[in-house]
Amino acid sequence: xxxxxxxxxxxxxxxxxxxxxxxxxxxxxxxxxxxxxxxxxxxxxxxxxxxxxxxxxxxxxxxxxxxxxxxxxxxxxxxxxxxxxxxxxxxxxxxxxxxxxxxxxxxxxxxxxxxxxxxxxxxxxxxxxxxxxxxxxxxxxxxxxxxxxxxxxxxxxxxxxxxxxxxxxxxxxxxxxxxxxxxxxxxxxxxxxxxxxxxxxxxxxxxxxxxxxxxxxxxxxxxxxxxxxxxxxxxxxxxxxxxxxxxxxxxxxxxxxxxxxxxxxxxxxxxxxxxxxxxxxxxxxxxxxxxxxxxxxxxxxxxxxxxxxxxxxxxxxxxxxxxxxxxxxxxxxxxxxxxxxxxxxxxxxxxxxxxxxxxxxxxxxxxxxxxxxxxxxxxxxxxxxxxxxxxxxxxxxxxxxxxxxxxxxxxxxxxxxxxxxxxxxxxxxxxxxxxxxxxxxxxxxxxxxxxxxxxxxxxxxxxxxxxxxxxxxxxxxxxxxxxxxxxxxxxxxxxxxxxxxxxxxxxxxxxxxxxxxxxxxxxxxxxxxxxxxxxxxxxxxxxxxxxxxxxxxxxxxxxxxxxxxxxxxxxxxxxxxxxxxxxxxxxxxxxxxxxxxxxxxxxxxxxxxxxxxxxxxxxxxxxxxxxxxxxxxxxxxxxxxxxxxxxxxxxxxxxxxxxxxxxxxxxxxxxxxxxxxxxxxxxxxx
Numbered sequence: 001x002x003x004x005x006x007x008x009x010x011x012x013x014x015x016x017x018x019x020x021x022x023x024x025x026x027x028x029x030x031x032x033x034x035x036x037x038x039x040x041x042x043x044x045x046x047x048x049x050x051x052x053x054x055x056x057x058x059x060x061x062x063x064x065x066x067x068x069x070x071x072x073x074x075x076x077x078x079x080x081x082x083x084x085x086x087x088x089x090x091x092x093x094x095x096x097x098x099x100x101x102x103x104x105x106x107x108x109x110x111x112x113x114x115x116x117x118x119x120x121x122x123x124x125x126x127x128x129x130x131x132x133x134x135x136x137x138x139x140x141x142x143x144x145x146x147x148x149x150x151x152x153x154x155x156x157x158x159x160x161x162x163x164x165x166x167x168x169x170x171x172x173x174x175x176x177x178x179x180x181x182x183x184x185x186x187x188x189x190x191x192x193x194x195x196x197x198x199x200x201x202x203x204x205x206x207x208x209x210x211x212x213x214x215x216x217x218x219x220x221x222x223x224x225x226x227x228x229x230x231x232x233x234x235x236x237x238x239x240x241x242x243x244x245x246x247x248x249x250x251x252x253x254x255x256x257x258x259x260x261x262x263x264x265x266x267x268x269x270x271x272x273x274x275x276x277x278x279x280x281x282x283x284x285x286x287x288x289x290x291x292x293x294x295x296x297x298x299x300x301x302x303x304x305x306x307x308x309x310x311x312x313x314x315x316x317x318x319x320x321x322x323x324x325x326x327x328x329x330x331x332x333x334x335x336x337x338x339x340x341x342x343x344x345x346x347x348x349x350x351x352x353x354x355x356x357x358x359x360x361x362x363x364x365x366x367x368x369x370x371x372x373x374x375x376x377x378x379x380x381x382x383x384x385x386x387x388x389x390x391x392x393x394x395x396x397x398x399x400x401x402x403x404x405x406x407x408x409x410x411x412x413x414x415x416x417x418x419x420x421x422x423x424x425x426x427x428x429x430x431x432x433x434x435x436x437x438x439x440x441x442x443x444x445x446x447x448x449x450x451x452x453x454x455x456x457x458x459x460x461x462x463x464x465x466x467x468x469x470x471x472x473x474x475x476x477x478x479x480x481x482x483x484x485x486x487x488x489x490x491x492x493x494x495x496x497x498x499x500x501x502x503x504x505x506x507x508x509x510x511x512x513x514x515x516x517x518x519x520x521x522x523x524x525x526x527x528x529x530x531x532x533x534x535x536x537x538x539x540x541x542x543x544x545x546x547x548x549x550x551x552x553x554x555x556x557x558x559x560x561x562x563x564x565x566x567x568x569x570x571x572x573x574x575x576x577x578x579x580x581x582x583x584x585x586x587x588x589x590x591x592x593x594x595x596x597x598x599x600x601x602x603x604x605x606x607x608x609x610x611x612x613x614x615x616x617x618x619x620x621x622x623x624x625x626x627x628x629x630x631x632x633x634x635x636x637x638x639x640x641x642x643x644x645x646x647x648x649x650x651x652x653x654x655x656x657x658x659x660x661x662x663x664x665x666x667x668x669x670x671x672x673x674x675x676x677x678x679x680x681x682x683x684x685x686x
Contacts (some may be wrong), residue, residue, distance in 0.1 A: 028052075030397040032410035037488030041336075042410060044383040044395040049405070052381055054398035060409055061391030069292050070382040071330040078343040079333060079362070079371035083111060083122040083129060088368045090116045092128035098363040098370060099350045100150030100162070100200070100300070109353075109361060110159065111370060112148040119151050119161055119172075122370075133159055133172040133179060140166050142178035150351070152203040160209060162198040169201060169209060169222070183209055183222040183229060190216045192228040200251040200262070200300065200351075212248040212261065219248055219259060219272070233259050233272040233279060240266050243278040250300040250351070254307060262298040262311065269301055269311060269322075283309055283322045283329060290316050292328040300351030300363075312349040312362065319352055319362055319373075333362055333373045336386050341367055344384075390414035416444040416484035416491035423468075427530060429500035431472035433458060436480060437465045438494070444484040452478025452498055476500055501574065502567045503527050508578040510563070514555045515583050515644050517658060519543070522563055523550035524576065530567040537561040554658055558582065608669060612684040619655045619669055619681070626650045627674025633657065634668045641667070648673065659685050 028049020034042035044055050057068040084095035100112035110132070111120045117138045120129035134145035146165035153159055159172040161179070167188040170179035184195035196215030203209060209222045211229070217238050220229035234245035246265035253259055257274040260282070267288045270279035284295035296315035303309055309322040311329070318335030322328075334346030341347065347366035354360055360373040387393060392409040399405070423436035440447060449466050451457055454474040460466035468480070481495045510522035524532075526549040534546055539556030540563075553563075560581035566573040606621040623629070626649050633642040641662070646655065657669075662685045671679040 028397065028399055028405055030395060030405050030407045032393065032395055032407050034410070036411060036413055038387070038390055038412060038414045040412065041384055041386045042393065042395075042412075044385075044397065044407070046383070046397050049397075049403075050400040052397050053400055055381060055383060055385075056396040056398065057385045058394050058396070059387075059389075059391045060394055064394075066292065067387070067393070068335075068385045069328070069330055070385075079346075079373045080343065081369045082361070082372045083109065083120070083370035085367070085369035088115075092130075095120065095129075095368045095370070097365050097368065099365065100148070101351045101353050101361055101363050101370060102152050103353055103355055103361070104153045104157065105155070109370065110151045110153055111363065112151045112161065114147050114149065114164075114365075117145045117147065119145075119148055119159060132174075133161055133170070133176075138165075142180070145170065145179075149199050150201045152201055154203055154207060160201060160203055162201045162211065164197055164199065167195045167197065169195070169198060169211060182224075183211060183220070183226075188215065192230070195220065195229075199249045202251050202253050204253055210251055210253055210259065212251040214247055214249060217245040217248060219245075219251060219261060232274060233261060233270070238265075241278075242270075242280065245270065250298065250312065252301045252303050254303055260301050260303065260309065262301050264297050264299065267295045267297065269295070269298060269309065283311055283320070288315075292330065295320065295329075299349070302352045302354050304354045310352045310354055310360070312352050314348050314350060314365075317346045317348065319346070319349060319360065331382070333360060333371070336384065343371075346371065387412050413443075413486070413488050414441070414491075415488050416441050416486045418482055418484070418491075418494035421480060421482065421494070421496040425496060426499045426501060426503050427527070428470050428498060429473060431470050431474065433467055433469050435465065436468055438482050440464050440484055441486070443486045444491075446485040448483050450479075450481040452480065454478075470498075473500070502530055504574040505530075505532075505565050505567050505576040508563060508565060508576055510578065512578060512580055513583050514580060516557060517554060517642055518644060519552065519554050519656070519658075521545075521550060521552045522565075522578065524565055525549070527567065533566045533568060533573075535562075535564040535566070555580075555582065606669070606671060606679040606681040608681050608683045611682075612686045613659055614686050615660050616656055616658055617683050619657060619671075620652060621648075621655075621671050621673075621679050622652050623648045623650060623673045623675070624677070625673075625675050629653075629674060630672045631655060631657075632670040632672075633662075634670060636666055636668070659683075 028046055030044055030046045032042050033045050034040050046052050055070045056066060058064045059067050086094050088096045095113050096115040098111045099114045103109050107124045109122050113120050118131050118135035119133040121132045122129045136143045138146050145163050148161045149164040150162045157174040161170045163170050168181045168185035169183035171182045172179040186193045188196045195213050198211045199214040200212040201209055207224050211220045213220045218231050218235035219233035221232045222229040236244045238246050245263050248261050249264045250262035259272040261270045263270050268281045268284035271282045272279040286293050288296045295313050298311045299314045300312040307324055311320045313320045318331045319333040320329035321332045336345050346364050349362050350365045351363045362371045364371050390412050392411050394407050394409050396404050396406040418438050421436055421438050424434050447462060447464055449457055449461055451468055452475050456469045458467040458469050477497060477499045479495050480498050481493050483493045484491055505524045508522050508524055511520055514520055532547055532549055534551050536553055537558040539558040541554045543552045545551035562577040563580055564575055564577040566575040608617055608619050629646055629648045631644045632640055634640050664685050666682055666684050669681050669683060
C-alpha cells in the first residue's frame with residue numbers, strides 16, 4: 001500500500017510539474033501601443049513566452065469582429081523598389097501602370113508596362129530598364145503593342161505578351177524588332193480564332209499558351225502553331241454559376257494541369273480541373289470585402305512550390321496567401337492603407353511572382369513600380385494594424401504550442417464626421433434668411449461653415465446652427481460646406497447643395513383609369529413657395545383648381561394620356577406626370593321611347609333639375625338596394641351619347657351631368673340600378 005501511495009504521489013507531482021511548465025510557456029504578455037485617433041498605426045507589443053505564431057485583431061465595438069490577422073508563417077518584411085518608382089513616365093528609369101511580371105532563369109524581371117505600350121527588362125540591381133518589345137507607340141503594327149497586359153518568357157528567351165487592345169498574343173524572339181501573332185489577332189470576338197481583351201497568360205512546359213480571355217469570360221488554350229483556341233474554362237457567359245466566370249483576369253496552371261483563375265467581378269479564385277465543365281472556389285467567394293475570407297477585385301494569381309496560392313487583391317491594396325484547403329487568407333504584403341506609397345504599402349497591385357519562399361515580386365500599378373518583399377518565413381510577423389474606423393480594438397497573440405493572450409482594449413476615436421445638413425435646400429430664388437443645422441458627434445468643436453458665393457452667414461459661425469442670408473437670385477446652385485474639429489484634428493468636409501430650382505412635385509394622387517365624361521380630382525402634396533400649372537389633354541376640361549395643388553376635371557374622349565403638373569419657382573419648372581386611360585363603358589343597348597314609357601315608377605324614382613338646363617343638370621334617383629348603377633344619356637331616337645358607371649347607396653343618390661357638349665333639344669336619362677330596375681326621365685337643353 002505504501003508503494004502504491006508513493007507511485008500515485010509521483011504521478012501527481014509529474015503532472016503538476018508538466019502543468020506548471022505549460023503555464024510558463026504561456027507567460028507572455030501582449031499590449032497595444034500607438035495613437036488614439038483615426039488613421040493611427042497600432043502595434044502589438046509582445047513580451048516573453050514562446051514565439052508568436054499569429055496575431056488576431058478584433059473590434060470590440062463591432063461584436064468582436066475579426067478585422068485583421070497576421071501569420072508568422074506568411075508575412076514578408078517591407079518591400080523595396082526594384083523597378084520604376086520614379087513617377088509615371090516613359091523614361092528608362094520609369095514605368096507607367098505596370099501590370100504583368102515574370103522572371104527568367106538569369107534573374108531578370110520582365111514587366112508589361114501597360115500605358116507605355118512596351119515590355120521592360122530589368123536586370124538585377126539595375127536602376128533603368130531595357131525595352132525588349134513594343135515601345136513604338138500605341139498601335140497594331142507588328143512592332144507595336146496596345147496596352148500589353150501580361151508577359152511570360154520561355155527557356156529560349158522568347159517573350160509572350162497578351163496585347164490587350166489588339167485582341168492577340170504576340171511572341172517576340174530575343175533581339176527582335178517586331179513580334180508575331182501566336183493567338184488571336186482576328187479582331188475582337190468570341191470565335192475560336194478570336195480573343196476579346198486578353199489579360200493574364202500562362203506558358204506551360206510544352207509552350208501551350210493559356211489565355212484569360214477577359215471579354216469572353218473564358219480561358220482559351222492555344223497549342224503551338226494553332227490557328228484556333230479551345231475553351232478549357234468558362235465560356236458560358238458572364239455570371240456567378242460554377243460553370244461561369246465574371247471577367248477572367250489572372251491565370252496559373254499547376255503541375256497537374258489544374259487551372260487557377262482570378263474571377264475578378266465575382267471576387268473569387270476558381271480552380272478548374274482540366275476537362276471539367278465547372279470550377280470550384282478556392283479563395284474568396286464571400287462577396288466583395290476586406291475580411292480574411294474575402295477578396296475585392298482579385299487580379300494576378302501565383303502558386304509557390306508548395307501549391308500555396310498568392311493573389312493580388314487589387315482593390316484591397318494587398319497580396320493574400322491562401323494555404324491549400326484554407327477558408328481564409330492572410331496578408332503577406334501591403335494591406336496597410338488605401339492608396340499608400342510607403343514601403344509596406346501597395347496601391348492597386350496587379351500581379352505577383354513568387355521567386356522563392358522568401359521572395360515575392362508585386363507590380364504596384366498606381367505607384368508605377370515593382371516591389372520586392374523578402375522575409376524569413378516563421379521568424380517574422382507583422383505586428384502593425386491600421387484601423388479604418390473608430391472603436392475599441394484588441395489583439396490576441398497565439399503562441400507556439402497554441403496558448404493565447406489577449407490585450408486590453410485600445411480606443412480609437414474618429415475624426416468628426418457629419419451626416420446631414422437640415423434646412424431648406426431648394427426654391428431659394430426669392431431669397432431670405434434661412435436656418436441650417438448640422439448634427440455633430442459629441443466632442444466636436446470649432447464647427448466651421450462655408451456659404452455659397454454671394455451669401456453671408458448672419459449668425460452661428462462656429463456652432464451647429466447658422467442663419468444664412470441668401471439674396472434674391474444669388475445663384476442657380478451653390479454649396480454649403482461644414483467642417484469640425486475634435487481632439488484628433490479636423491474631419492473631412494461635408495457638403496450639401498443649395499438650389500434655386502423648384503422641387504419636383506410628388507406623385508400625383510388620383511385615378512389612373514376613368515370613365516368617359518367622369519368628373520375626377522387630381523392633387524399633389526403642396527410645397528411652400530411653389531406655383532402650379534396643370535396640363536391635361538385637349539379633350540379633358542379643367543373645371544377648377546388650375547394654379548393650385550389640386551384640380552377637378554371632366555374626362556372627354558381622349559386616348560390614354562398624361563396628366564402633368566409643373567411647379568414653378570425662380571423662372572424654372574419641375575414636373576410630375578400620371579398616365580391615365582379611359583375605361584371602355586359596357587353598352588346596355590339604347591332604350592327606345594316605348595321602353596322608357598314602360599319603366600316602372602319612373603316619375604317617383606328619378607328627378608332632374610333644373611329642367612330645362614343650360615350647362616349642367618343634377619339627377620336625383622332612388623334605389624331600393626345599394627350597388628353599381630349605369631347612367632346613360634340618349635337622344636330621342638335612342639342613340640347613346642354618354643354612359644357612366646358608379647356605385648349607388650340605398651335611398652336617394654345625386655349625379656351631375658355635363659350638358660355643354662349637347663345641342664339644344666330634349667334628351668333621355670336612363671339609369672339601370674343594381675336590382676335591374678330601369679329608371680328614366682328627360683331633360684331639355686336650352
